[in-house]
Amino acid sequence: MADKASKRTDVPFATRIDPSKGELSPEQLHFIRQVELEQWKKKTQKLRTRNVLTGFAIGALVLGIYGYxxxxxxxxxxxxxxxxxxxxxxxxxxxAN
Known part of the structure:
Protein backbone atom coordinates (compact mmCIF):
# COMPACT_ATOMS: atom_id res chain seq x y z
CA MET A 1 0.00 0.00 0.00
CA ALA A 2 2.88 2.35 0.77
CA ASP A 3 4.36 1.53 -2.63
CA LYS A 4 1.26 2.82 -4.44
CA ALA A 5 1.33 6.15 -2.59
CA SER A 6 5.02 6.69 -3.28
CA LYS A 7 4.62 5.98 -7.03
CA ARG A 8 1.90 8.62 -7.55
CA THR A 9 3.51 11.49 -9.40
CA ASP A 10 0.41 12.94 -11.03
CA VAL A 11 -0.61 14.80 -7.84
CA PRO A 12 0.29 18.52 -8.04
CA PHE A 13 2.23 19.85 -5.08
CA ALA A 14 2.10 23.35 -3.70
CA THR A 15 5.06 25.38 -4.85
CA ARG A 16 6.55 28.32 -3.00
CA ILE A 17 6.04 31.64 -4.69
CA ASP A 18 8.43 34.51 -4.17
CA PRO A 19 6.38 37.69 -4.69
CA SER A 20 9.45 39.76 -5.45
CA LYS A 21 10.61 37.54 -8.35
CA GLY A 22 7.53 36.41 -10.17
CA GLU A 23 4.62 38.12 -11.81
CA LEU A 24 1.59 37.58 -9.61
CA SER A 25 -1.99 38.39 -10.32
CA PRO A 26 -3.81 40.89 -8.12
CA GLU A 27 -5.85 38.02 -6.64
CA GLN A 28 -2.68 36.18 -5.62
CA LEU A 29 -1.22 39.33 -4.06
CA HIS A 30 -4.47 39.94 -2.19
CA PHE A 31 -4.48 36.36 -0.89
CA ILE A 32 -0.85 36.66 0.24
CA ARG A 33 -1.66 39.87 2.11
CA GLN A 34 -4.65 38.23 3.80
CA VAL A 35 -2.57 35.24 4.95
CA GLU A 36 0.20 37.51 6.23
CA LEU A 37 -2.35 39.64 8.11
CA GLU A 38 -3.87 36.57 9.80
CA GLN A 39 -0.43 35.32 10.81
CA TRP A 40 0.43 38.76 12.17
CA LYS A 41 -2.81 38.87 14.20
CA LYS A 42 -2.05 35.49 15.79
CA LYS A 43 1.46 36.56 16.70
CA THR A 44 0.36 39.90 18.16
CA GLN A 45 -2.21 38.23 20.40
CA LYS A 46 0.49 35.99 21.87
CA LEU A 47 2.87 38.92 22.22
CA ARG A 48 0.20 41.07 23.87
CA THR A 49 -0.48 38.36 26.45
CA ARG A 50 3.22 37.98 27.16
CA ASN A 51 3.66 41.75 27.40
CA VAL A 52 0.78 42.08 29.86
CA LEU A 53 2.16 39.29 32.03
CA THR A 54 5.62 40.83 31.92
CA GLY A 55 4.16 44.22 32.85
CA PHE A 56 2.34 42.75 35.84
CA ALA A 57 5.50 40.94 36.96
CA ILE A 58 7.58 44.11 36.73
CA GLY A 59 4.87 46.11 38.51
CA ALA A 60 4.68 43.53 41.31
CA LEU A 61 8.45 43.64 41.68
CA VAL A 62 8.46 47.44 41.87
CA LEU A 63 5.65 47.48 44.43
CA GLY A 64 7.44 44.82 46.45
CA ILE A 65 10.66 46.83 46.52
CA TYR A 66 8.70 49.98 47.39
CA GLY A 67 6.87 48.22 50.23
CA TYR A 68 10.03 46.64 51.56
CA ALA A 96 22.17 65.27 95.07
CA ASN A 97 24.47 62.59 96.38
Missing amino acids: TFYSVSQERIMDEMDEEAKRARAPKTG
Missing part, protein backbone atom coordinates in the same frame (compact mmCIF):
# COMPACT_ATOMS: atom_id res chain seq x y z
CA THR A 69 11.75 50.02 51.54
CA PHE A 70 8.98 51.55 53.65
CA TYR A 71 9.06 48.56 55.97
CA SER A 72 12.81 48.76 56.48
CA VAL A 73 12.71 52.52 57.03
CA SER A 74 10.03 52.10 59.70
CA GLN A 75 12.21 49.46 61.36
CA GLU A 76 15.14 51.89 61.39
CA ARG A 77 12.99 54.45 63.18
CA ILE A 78 12.16 51.91 65.86
CA MET A 79 15.83 51.06 66.21
CA ASP A 80 16.65 54.77 66.56
CA GLU A 81 14.06 55.09 69.33
CA MET A 82 15.53 52.08 71.12
CA ASP A 83 19.03 53.56 70.82
CA GLU A 84 17.82 56.84 72.35
CA GLU A 85 16.23 54.99 75.27
CA ALA A 86 19.46 53.04 75.83
CA LYS A 87 21.47 56.29 75.84
CA ARG A 88 19.11 57.78 78.40
CA ALA A 89 19.46 54.71 80.60
CA ARG A 90 23.28 54.85 80.47
CA ALA A 91 23.53 58.59 81.02
CA PRO A 92 24.57 59.67 84.48
CA LYS A 93 21.70 60.92 86.52
CA THR A 94 22.08 64.32 88.04
CA GLY A 95 21.02 64.57 91.57
Whole structure:
Protein backbone atom coordinates (compact mmCIF):
# COMPACT_ATOMS: atom_id res chain seq x y z
CA MET A 1 0.00 0.00 0.00
CA ALA A 2 2.88 2.35 0.77
CA ASP A 3 4.36 1.53 -2.63
CA LYS A 4 1.26 2.82 -4.44
CA ALA A 5 1.33 6.15 -2.59
CA SER A 6 5.02 6.69 -3.28
CA LYS A 7 4.62 5.98 -7.03
CA ARG A 8 1.90 8.62 -7.55
CA THR A 9 3.51 11.49 -9.40
CA ASP A 10 0.41 12.94 -11.03
CA VAL A 11 -0.61 14.80 -7.84
CA PRO A 12 0.29 18.52 -8.04
CA PHE A 13 2.23 19.85 -5.08
CA ALA A 14 2.10 23.35 -3.70
CA THR A 15 5.06 25.38 -4.85
CA ARG A 16 6.55 28.32 -3.00
CA ILE A 17 6.04 31.64 -4.69
CA ASP A 18 8.43 34.51 -4.17
CA PRO A 19 6.38 37.69 -4.69
CA SER A 20 9.45 39.76 -5.45
CA LYS A 21 10.61 37.54 -8.35
CA GLY A 22 7.53 36.41 -10.17
CA GLU A 23 4.62 38.12 -11.81
CA LEU A 24 1.59 37.58 -9.61
CA SER A 25 -1.99 38.39 -10.32
CA PRO A 26 -3.81 40.89 -8.12
CA GLU A 27 -5.85 38.02 -6.64
CA GLN A 28 -2.68 36.18 -5.62
CA LEU A 29 -1.22 39.33 -4.06
CA HIS A 30 -4.47 39.94 -2.19
CA PHE A 31 -4.48 36.36 -0.89
CA ILE A 32 -0.85 36.66 0.24
CA ARG A 33 -1.66 39.87 2.11
CA GLN A 34 -4.65 38.23 3.80
CA VAL A 35 -2.57 35.24 4.95
CA GLU A 36 0.20 37.51 6.23
CA LEU A 37 -2.35 39.64 8.11
CA GLU A 38 -3.87 36.57 9.80
CA GLN A 39 -0.43 35.32 10.81
CA TRP A 40 0.43 38.76 12.17
CA LYS A 41 -2.81 38.87 14.20
CA LYS A 42 -2.05 35.49 15.79
CA LYS A 43 1.46 36.56 16.70
CA THR A 44 0.36 39.90 18.16
CA GLN A 45 -2.21 38.23 20.40
CA LYS A 46 0.49 35.99 21.87
CA LEU A 47 2.87 38.92 22.22
CA ARG A 48 0.20 41.07 23.87
CA THR A 49 -0.48 38.36 26.45
CA ARG A 50 3.22 37.98 27.16
CA ASN A 51 3.66 41.75 27.40
CA VAL A 52 0.78 42.08 29.86
CA LEU A 53 2.16 39.29 32.03
CA THR A 54 5.62 40.83 31.92
CA GLY A 55 4.16 44.22 32.85
CA PHE A 56 2.34 42.75 35.84
CA ALA A 57 5.50 40.94 36.96
CA ILE A 58 7.58 44.11 36.73
CA GLY A 59 4.87 46.11 38.51
CA ALA A 60 4.68 43.53 41.31
CA LEU A 61 8.45 43.64 41.68
CA VAL A 62 8.46 47.44 41.87
CA LEU A 63 5.65 47.48 44.43
CA GLY A 64 7.44 44.82 46.45
CA ILE A 65 10.66 46.83 46.52
CA TYR A 66 8.70 49.98 47.39
CA GLY A 67 6.87 48.22 50.23
CA TYR A 68 10.03 46.64 51.56
CA THR A 69 11.75 50.02 51.54
CA PHE A 70 8.98 51.55 53.65
CA TYR A 71 9.06 48.56 55.97
CA SER A 72 12.81 48.76 56.48
CA VAL A 73 12.71 52.52 57.03
CA SER A 74 10.03 52.10 59.70
CA GLN A 75 12.21 49.46 61.36
CA GLU A 76 15.14 51.89 61.39
CA ARG A 77 12.99 54.45 63.18
CA ILE A 78 12.16 51.91 65.86
CA MET A 79 15.83 51.06 66.21
CA ASP A 80 16.65 54.77 66.56
CA GLU A 81 14.06 55.09 69.33
CA MET A 82 15.53 52.08 71.12
CA ASP A 83 19.03 53.56 70.82
CA GLU A 84 17.82 56.84 72.35
CA GLU A 85 16.23 54.99 75.27
CA ALA A 86 19.46 53.04 75.83
CA LYS A 87 21.47 56.29 75.84
CA ARG A 88 19.11 57.78 78.40
CA ALA A 89 19.46 54.71 80.60
CA ARG A 90 23.28 54.85 80.47
CA ALA A 91 23.53 58.59 81.02
CA PRO A 92 24.57 59.67 84.48
CA LYS A 93 21.70 60.92 86.52
CA THR A 94 22.08 64.32 88.04
CA GLY A 95 21.02 64.57 91.57
CA ALA A 96 22.17 65.27 95.07
CA ASN A 97 24.47 62.59 96.38
